[in-house]
Amino acid sequence: MSEPNPAWFGNRPNPEFREPGWTNRNWLKSRFHFNFAEYDEGPSGFGVLRVMNDDLVQPKRGFGMHPHRDMEIVTFIIQGSLTHRDSTGTDETIGRGGVQFMTAGTGIRHSEHNLQSTALxxxxxxxxxxxRGLRPKYGSMLGNAEAEGMRWNRWAHVVCDADGEHKAPVQIYQDCNVFLF
Structure with missing residues (x-):
């Protein structure tokens, strides 16, 4: 589990937040499945999957503006709402059940924040x-009651290869498919 210094991501001290299990030091709790950041006790990925992190972000905290390039990044919102802003002009908040994705390509800067009063x-x-060198882009699949109702107790094809024959709401540039239940 990783608990990085809040200042690394543009977070100020947060002494008024008092909930069991949270401190200023652990504003973010990340469980890494592969070697990433300071974690180096596991595999370096699985095929084309380089990173898979399960993140819990304290209320009113987040990741300040930072760069990415030559990576497809897909984020599945499990609880709460995630606010995303980036250098393409995107400014969007996605709630539970939603999926956001970015083709970082030649370079993109973005921030991700939990602006709510509950954990994300x-x-x-x-x-x-x-x-390498793809044009940067951002996209999302909103998680709302109607979409969740259509997916209830059913497999849904959520992520697909943008160049493939099958289509899904989230399209990335790799032979990669994700189905959610």
Whole structure:
């Protein structure tokens, strides 16, 4: 589990937040499934899947503006709401059941914040694209009651290869499919 210094991501001290299990030091709790950041006790990925982190973000905290390039990043919102802003002009908040995705390509800067008063939990996957230097883009699949009702007790094809024959709401540049139940 990783609990990085809040200042690394533009967070100020937060002494007024008092909930069991949280401190200023652990504003973010990340469980890494592969070697990432300071964690180096596991595998370095699984095929084209480079990163899979299960993140829990304290209320009113987040990741300040930071860069990415040549990576497909897909984020699944499990609990709460995630606010995303980036250098393409995107400014969007996605709630539970939603999915956001970015083709970092030639370079993109973005921030992600939990602006709510309750904890945010998401799973983020980084997938190595089939080619470098793609045009950066952002997209999302909103998680709302209607969409969840259509998916209730059913498999849903959520992520697909943008160059493939099958289509899903989230399209990335790699032979990668994700189905949710």
């Amino acid at each position: 939990r998401f799973v983020q996957c980084w997938v190595v694209p089939r080619r």
